Amino acid sequence: MEWRFEGGAPIYAQIVDAVKLAIVSGELPPGARLQGVRELALEAGVNPNTMQRALSELERQGLLYTLRTAGRYVTGDEAVIRAARRELAGGYVDAFLTAMERLGMEKSDMIKLLEADTRRYEHGNFGV
Amino acid sequence: MAILECKGLSKSYGPVRALDGVDFAVAPGRIVGLLGPNGSGKTTLIKLANGLLTPTAGQILINGQVPGIETKKVVSYLPERSCLPEWMSAAQLMGFYGDFYADFDRTTAKAMLARLNIDSKARLRHLSKGNREKVQLIMVMARRAQLYLLDEPIGGVDPAARDFILSTILSNYNPTATVIISTHLIADVERVLDDVIFISQGKVVLAAPADQLREQQGKSVDQIFREVFRC
Known part of the structure; x- marks a missing residue:
């Protein structure tokens, strides 16, 4: 670790x-x-x-x-682990939104950006 | 009972007040940072705790006792400057420390020297400055003491040696012992500290658990220090 x-x-x-x-x-x-x-x-x-x-x-x-x-x-206990995953993800979303708001991004802009990234992910360019 | 307690502790050198009415107590099992800029009184405080100086006013107590023969049995002291005779080798020093201190653990000292590839037969004079400092720290930390007083243990050494020193402190103190580290290099030590004591011009200006400070102020101890002591 x-x-x-x-x-x-x-x-x-x-x-x-x-x-x-x-x-x-x-x-x-x-x-x-x-x-x-x-x-x-x-x-x-x-x-x-x-x-x-x-x-x-x-x-x-x-x-x-x-x-x-x-x-x-x-x-x-998988349920406890899932809850922890949601909690951590919530923290990242919070940080993301704060940063985006500071950049002056609207919700629709953010969604477009996320979808563009999701497409990249689907095309296998994400290196996972 | 507090392992170290200061009550209205003052020390003057002629007209200069090095310590001015210091009050605090340190509980067993803590790693405490004694933090302050140069000339704030850190070394004076540590010398008083070792009985190398006597207070002008007030009291300093180790386990409820005035510094003396009994307290020196349980206090392991790393002075700011090297105090070891340079003609001696680490092997001779181990004999010396073993004779002086009943709690000196020769096996531990040997293992630490071996891990650092320090030749225990070589005279200190023939070792590098960094290795001389490590030998001194090893002698101090190889005692099974109740209170370790480390005056600027990471002052003159490179970052890798700092990591070694901090891990030596963490791995060798036993959980009921107390370690007091005096330094102005806070960023390097703050993750090992339980408590911090800020000292400025001979007075305690802040004393609190390190995590509590970070939580309340949303800043690192290093940042808080820079603000408190802004020039």
């Missing part, structure tokens, strides 16, 4: 988003076992307390669960 942190947002919130993205994208598949807090903290170059806080938050949201002695795992 790649860790990059930037300015304003709290580090723990950025970790929550990064792990969520890894789960939603399948990089961390359902049922996968996570490394220990210290290993993850070291890998990300952050304070172990911060990593602990982020993982607890992901547990609270149901994306991770802990087995008493065996470690921490990604949920197998």
Whole structure:
């Protein structure tokens, strides 16, 4: 997993988003076992307390669960993962709309742009 | 109980007030950034905590005790400048630290030296400046101390060495120990900090958890620092 942190947002919130993205994208598949807090903290170059806080938050949201002695795992509940995907997508849409409004784009312009991109996607030029 | 506590702590050098009524307490298990521009009193505070200076007024306490023999057993100190005799080798230093400090873990120190390919037989004088600084940090972090006081640990080293130093701090402190890092290079350390203490002209101007500051102000600690200390 790649860790990059930037300015304003709290580090723990950025970790929550990064792990969520890894789960939603399948990089961390359902049922996968996570490394220990210290290993993850070291890998990300952050304070172990911060990593602990982020993982607890992901547990609270149901994306991770802990087995008493065996470690921490990604949920197998597809509905929870789908909800996380929608939540992340909502965040990107929000950022997109904010940027577009700043550019002075109307809704119809945005839809045209998106459709043009969708066509590109269908023609297989998207590199997926 | 707080591992480190300052109560109305002041230190004057003649007419110069280096510290002026400093009050704060640090709980065990935290990594704390002591942040301030040059000349703000960071080094004075750390020297007071090590008993190298005595307060002009007020108190500084480690585990509730005035700095002295008992507190030095649990405090591991990295001074701002190199304090090691240059004629010694890392191997000799390990013997030295082992004799001085009951909590010195020679196995850990050896492993860290080996990982960095530092020749433990070579005299410090024959090592590069970067490697000398790493040897000193290794000696300090190889102690199983309760409080680490690191004065500008990343001051004079390149970015790769900074990463090594920060990961050494993260991987070697035990979760009940406290680490205090004094620095003005905030962007490099802010992701490892639990708490920050801003100090300016001998006074604490801000003390808060790092994530709380970022959340409330929507800025990095580095940006907040630049605003607080704008010249």
